[in-house]
Amino acid sequence: MPMRKQITIRFLHRTVLFLFSFVITLCALFVLGNVQNFLDSSQSMILRFLLGAGGLLCIFSIFAFLFELYYIFHLRTVRYLGHCIMSGIACIVGLGTAVLAAVILLLSSGVQLS
Structure with a gap:
């Protein structure tokens, strides 16, 4: 069973x-x-890809962070502490870029207030 866990975390x-x-x-x-x-359509396509990739990065980083926390507490070792910190930073970067891309897409589409 530990081999499967190592493959998952890698x-x-x-x-x-x-x-x-x-x-x-x-x-x-x-x-x-x-x-x-670049054309506006190309920029909006890049932003949509950035929105999706940022969301996926945030989701996978959260899973990696939780696995690493489990390893730190279950194995009682600090071997995964650096990876845990990097996963937290990657989660923040992914969430930030996804939110920023969504805001730029929303503003570029023309927000109309009634």
Whole structure:
């Protein structure tokens, strides 16, 4: 049974790392798109991808964080403390970028107050 747990936590770490790098890349692409005058449709597509990737990063980071907390308390070791901190930071980054992308999409669509 411990082998299965190790495979699960390694999968979560790799997924969080991939999604974190994907979110950073999409943020850079959005900023460069603003500088290079991309079309509005391209920018909104980048923002929708950023919204989805940020949400997934937040969800996977929460799962990784919970697994790591379980390992810290169950195994009584601080081996996973660094990973736990990184998962918390990745969760905050994912949530922040998802919220920011949603706000930009909402504002760009033209909010009409009655």
